Amino acid sequence: MKIFSKQQIYEGDKLTAKKQNITSTELMERAGIQIFNWLNVRMQGAQVPVHVFCGIGNNGGDGLVVARHLIAHGYNVNTYVVNYSSTRSKDFLNNYDRIKESTKKWPHMLDKDSDHPEIHKDDIIIDAIFGIGLNRSVDAWVKQLFQHFRKSEAFTLAIDIPSGLNVDKVPKDENDLVWANYTLSFQAPKLVFFLPETAKYIGQWEVLDIGIDIEYLSNTETAAELIGKNEVLSIYKPREKYSHKGTYGHSLIIGGSHGKIGAVVLSSRAALSIGAGMVTAFVPECGYQIVQTAFPEAMVLTDATETKITNITFDIEPSVIGIGMGMGTDAETTNALKQFLKHNTIALVIDADALNILSKHKELLEALPAKTVLTPHPKELERLIGKWKGDFDKLKKVKAFSEKYDCIVVVKGANSITVYKDKYFVNTTGNPGMATAGTGDVLTGVITGLISQGYEPLKAAIFGIYLHGKSADIAIENLGYQSMIASHIIESLGKAYIDLFQQPEPQQTEAEHAQEESPKQKR
Structure with a gap:
């Protein structure tokens, strides 16, 4: 499996929107629905409080899509916008309007003067504050919010990458970012998922296919590759019948x-x-x-x-x-x-x-x-x-x-x-x-x-x-x-x-999988 750089991810998104004749907002909707589906299979309608924290860029837009679909399906959702800047991305604004139009549960605005929302240990946090494009230092009050997440001990799900973590550098302070229990990465994992100094922030991880252009994924050369069974099967050399030890x-x-x-x-x-x-x-x-x-x-x-x-x-x-x-x-x-x-x-x-x-x-x-x-x-x-x-x-x-x-x-x-x-x-x-x-x-x-x-x-x-x-x-x-x-x-x-040649175990049904791996069981 290829591990794409930040720039290659951006290029893949743009090319996909162009070739599939969709807008970036529609691609964001697709990504958000994939996250919602992942959650819905595991939660099975459980009324556990879900706290969705959204930034004001595209990662925040993903979070708003997830929150909207959770609310539409009857989940107990609190949505927050972490207002760390006056600049908003176009896709964030589009989805901010959508969630206000489609639900009565409007997002709560958080800034440096806001009290931290009440979060209990049995709740679920969805982190959609910063994505892979983080290129600024994190404000002190946002870091305090990250620490509030960790102190709550609530199950924390990061969208694409834990907020505050860069894809190409090690954080100076472990309090400067979100510690996720689970990370859902779009289309491919990131190199930071596998390094000793950064893997601890990821928790478990899973890749969600959001339909990035297949030709782009196949033809793009990457600096890093993840090696699993599929990759080594192409390396394996079977033995010939008429060989001997000298062979x-x-x-x-x-x-x-x-x-x-x-x-x-x-x-x-x-x-x-x-x-x-x-x-x-x-x-x-x-x-x-x-x-x-x-x-x-x-x-x-x-x-x-x-x-x-x-x-x-x-x-x-x-x-x-x-x-x-x-x-x-x-x-x-x-x-x-x-x-x-x-x-x-x-x-x-x-x-x-x-x-x-x-x-x-x-x-x-x-x-x-x-x-x-x-x-x-x-x-x-x-x-x-x-x-x-x-x-x-x-x-x-x-x-x-x-x-x-x-x-x-x-x-x-x-x-x-x-x-x-x-x-x-x-x-x-x-x-x-x-x-x-x-x-x-x-x-x-x-x-x-x-x-x-x-x-x-x-x-x-x-x-x-x-x-x-x-x-x-x-x-x-x-x-x-x-x-x-x-x-x-x-x-x-x-x-x-x-x-190498054994078939995987039979797949569980979605309901069986949900019972085993649900972050919070139905009350």
Whole structure:
């Protein structure tokens, strides 16, 4: 699913109105009806007080449409206009006239001198104050209204985006915006829905189709894309009947040191479990028996040194190399990595201590093969690109880093983002149970094993992150978040593959769905 920029959203609205020969007010009506339908299915006529707060721009116009339809269908609605400016949009004014003409329940005007409306915990708030076009600082009295919403603990539904949240910057103060329980986004999600510093304001989210021109949606290139099952199905390569282990490549996993051989075992198991034809682990001498015992399917090569890697040499021809897990940053190990990178031309996936060495010796980055995949956790990423001022600045720095070194960077997180030059690929799988030692080693093995099978590095990263997260989602069904360990993710990789081709569960009826997910049950 594409993630459109603010400007692209505006362009889509204008083009749709032109091609479909409708006015912007009619497009707003369509959007408002979609929100009303969403609410009506879940509320089923419940007489819970609904407070619709409308700004004076187009987001406020959407809110007025919703309020009008709720009132017309007999709901208990209070409508407010948050009068933060003397300038009104044309579509807001049109819908303001409509709600006054069609109902006796006219909107209440709120300004800096108004008392806050009484809102109870069991009420519903609909936030339609600011939309994606917010380009001004929020007045203090409006911020106080936002805080009033939060203190009420009422279920808060944001239209398109929580008011006060920008689509391209992190808020300076969490009190400057609405905290939504649920956000209904028009046509596509926004990038801010998936970033660590902004996702908490969104709550759950859902996309509503408001009929934006299909050709525009299909043909418009976006800087970001949301990766789900549909997106990775187009990447998947089925196996051929007359293939053999050589068809799916040879992954070499390099890493480990005394006490940290387990990282290599996890990566090696993941590489073979995801489908690599063969896996060889390159470890110091102390890791030989461990790998042979813990993972007999792997072949093992050893460094001449007992406890650490000091000289990376091998007489095999791997398809891809995953390197860095548990390796340490000892001076001899650092020198070994330097010498290896100077002469290596094989595709690389780099993790952990190899990344830490690169961050201290950035000249080595110039020696990386094109489209090398880097999989840093947040601290490792900071060492590579420097400190950042918020998530958008972080992505900007990662993008510049990727362009400079022609590398693919995986920004790990609740929604891991794969960055390659000017493109962002936002993952949708995974869960908090993955916050446990070794899951990063598994991911490195997964991506390495996919490249081994002939997947291009960028597709391997995108697909690998999806399968890694999906495997964890499957594993926690029987384990729970706290009890899942990295090995469980490897054990569920096969089920993650199978899930790609399973049909979704039968859809609930609207009434059943409403009973389960209604924000407020009928009294």
